[in-house]
Structure formats: structure tokens, C-alpha cells
Amino acid sequence: MILWGLVIVLVLGAGGIVAWSQIGVMAAEPEPLAGVRANPAITVEDAEQGIVLAPADGDSDFGLVFVPGAKVDPWAYAPILQGLAEEGVTVVITRPWLNLAFFDPRGLDAFTSADPEIDTWTVGGHSLGGVRACQLAADADALVLFGSYCATDLSTSDLPVLSLSGSEDGLSTPEKIQDARDQLPDDAEMIQIDGASHASFGDYGPQDGDGTPTISADEMHADVTRAVGGFLDAVEDRAR
Template identity: 70%
Template sequence: MIVAAVVGILVWSQVGVMAAEPEPLAAVRADERIAITDDSAGIVLSPAEGASDTGLVFIPGAKVDPWAYAATLADVVAEDKVTVVITKPWLNLAFFDLRGLDAFTALAPEVSTWIVGGHSLGGVRACQLAEDADALALFASYCATDIAETDLPVLSLAGSEDGLSTPEKIADARPLLPDDAEMVEIDGASHASFGAYGPQAGDGTPTITDDEMAARLADELDAFAAQDLG
């Protein structure tokens, strides 16, 4: 029975993975402002020119292809000059990934200040790793871990049209964050707006374009990273 259960989990984790949309991903690969390194632990997107002092370890949502976030975070790299490490969770599920934050920050040793963040269930896992980071960023997500008594800088981004991590659910979990956490609701964004993998079952309908969303994420991350996070 144990073997059957393990096999079942392995099969389930590989079925229904939401793939990156080809065109946005191709655009990132062709962007000369972004250097891409594909490692077994994660995908590193770094500015092609200029040193990057700040990095973001980004944990994907459940059963979402890590490459699906490259296009959405491209402006964060190209415009904000932030190095982004998109992790490759074990079994496509962050909860099964027991690696510490240093397994991913080691992919960009030149970075001195690290934000850990994630989308949906990836953000829940990011909360568990936040004690080893300089700051936490939640993308359509919320903490199940109580970090309210810490002095960790926190940015929480929600989508007004999100049908999964709804603004109401995020508000309900607000007491688990520090009092000074920045809570931002992006008008027109759905749950799937935080990646480029197409529509998602149970989600709302976005009224913001992919380009507008990428620019908005870059603006919010830029303002957040401009603080003294270290």
C-alpha cells in the first residue's frame, strides 16, 4: 500500500502541470537584457549588464512549470536590475521540497540581499523560508506560518479578480504578517496573471494585459527593494 501511495503521488505530481506559454517564453529567451542560466535547482535570470545587489528567490505555484514565470518577472530583471532565481520544486510541489534557501541563493553568489517569495502555494512555502531571507514577497498568496512578531519587510500582492487566492482570503491571513507589511491589490489581475501559463480552473477573468501586469510587478518590486532590506 505504501508503494502504491508513493507511485500515485509521483504520477499525480506529473499530470496536469501548467506549462509556460511558448510566445512569452520565447520573448524572454530573445531579450538581450537578460542572461539565463538553467540549473537543476532553478532558473537564474540576471541582468546582462551591470551588477545586481538584490535577488529574488521565487517559488512557483503548485504544478506550474517554473519557466511560466520568466516572462512575468522579466521586467523585474531587465528594468529593476534584480536577479531572479525561479526554483524547480521537487515533484512540482513546493511542500515536497525540503531544500533550504541557500540551495537557491548559491546560484547567484554575487547577490548580497535576498527577497524570498512565491506564487500561490509557493508563497506559503516562502513564508517557511523567510527567516533566512532579508525580506518576503507574496504573489497572490498568504502565510500559514505566523511571522507577525518579526521585523521582516513584507510585500503582499493580490489580484482583484483572483478566484483562488481571493483578496478576502489574503485579508483573513493578514494577522500572520507584521503590522507594517505592505498590502497591495492589483486592479484587474487574476490568479494566473502572476504567471504566463494560460487560464486556470476556478480563477477569475483578468482585465489587465500580460504586459501591464509585468510592468506593475516590476514597479512594486522596485519600490519594495529600494528600502533598506539588508
């Protein structure tokens, strides 16, 4: 009887976690996503490895694996990352198990297999996805953080790192970003985007506990494309 009781408790607990992970998922805003799907400069594939954005001409020798934030629809990151695909980067947006990156044990190669011909891969992520990206960074050529920080000590590595944060972020606040700065290499590039909130790094609408953005979505997309694009160019040059 005790054994059966434990089994029932475990089953109910597992079922509760699965149910919780599906409730309150923040959906991608339809209008920005429609723009991605209609963009003639890129291809959009709903692949086994994730959502793959690639330049339409197929000319790509650099990749970015991007891990979504907790309980955020992966498609919500397609609009802010499409500019990189336009510039020649193949982007793979992962689909974390149970919508939470920490429940996804897959290694980086589970996602880079979307394009085996690419030799240089950066890993990145937003919020909790960025924390998970830090754990995968040992197998990557560089790391990009969107409104996030590492709980993994990378300070003694020679990994190129770009950290983008928002001045109005109410979740990964500027103070939290600074407090975790010592987990990154001394030469990590730290950029705070003026007017950006936590949810500015995706197109999924307002988020509880967040600040109020004073930057438009178009401006945010352009700033991120410019910052990440320049960083990836430097990483690619270094890899040659």
C-alpha cells in the same frame, strides 16, 4: 505476507503521488517565454539551483528566490520576473520537487548558491509557492507574495513584506488574503492589483476556479515590476 502487503501499498501510494504530480502541470505559454529568451538586457540560465535571470551586464548585488505555484511550470514565471532582472536583480525561480513546494525540503541556501556574491536575498512565491516562501522567510531579508498568504506567523518579525493580490483572483481571493493578514507584520505593504486574477501572476493560461482578468499581460508585468522593484529598492537601502 502482511509485511509484503504493506510494502506493496506504500510503493503503489508513492507511485500514485509521483504520477499525480506530473499530470495536469500548467505549461508556460510559448510566446511570452520566447520574448524572455530573446531579451538582450538579461541572461537566462537553466542552472542546478533553478532558472536564473540576471542583468546582462552582470551588475547585480540583490537577489530574489521565487517559488512557483503548485503544478505550474517554473518557466511560466520568467516573463513576469524578467523586468526585475532588467533592473539589476538576480532572480532564481526554483523547481519544486514533484511540482509541489511542500514536497521540497531544501533550505534557502540551496537556491542562493546560484550567486554566492549576493548578500541580500528576498524570498517570494505565487500561490502555494508563497506559502512555502513564508516558511523560508526566516533566512531571507524580505518576503514577496504573489496571490498568496502565510500559514506561518510572521507578525512579530521585523521582516519587510510585500503582498500583491488580484481583485479578480478566484483562488487566493481578496477575502482569504484579508483573513490571513494577521500572519504578517503590521507594516507589511498590501497591494491589490485591479483586474488581476490568480493566473495573472504567471504566463500559463487560464486556471480552473479562477476569476476572469480584466488586465492585460503587459499591464500586469509592468505593475508587478514597478511594485516589486520599488519594494526591493527600499529593502536594499535598509540593508546598507
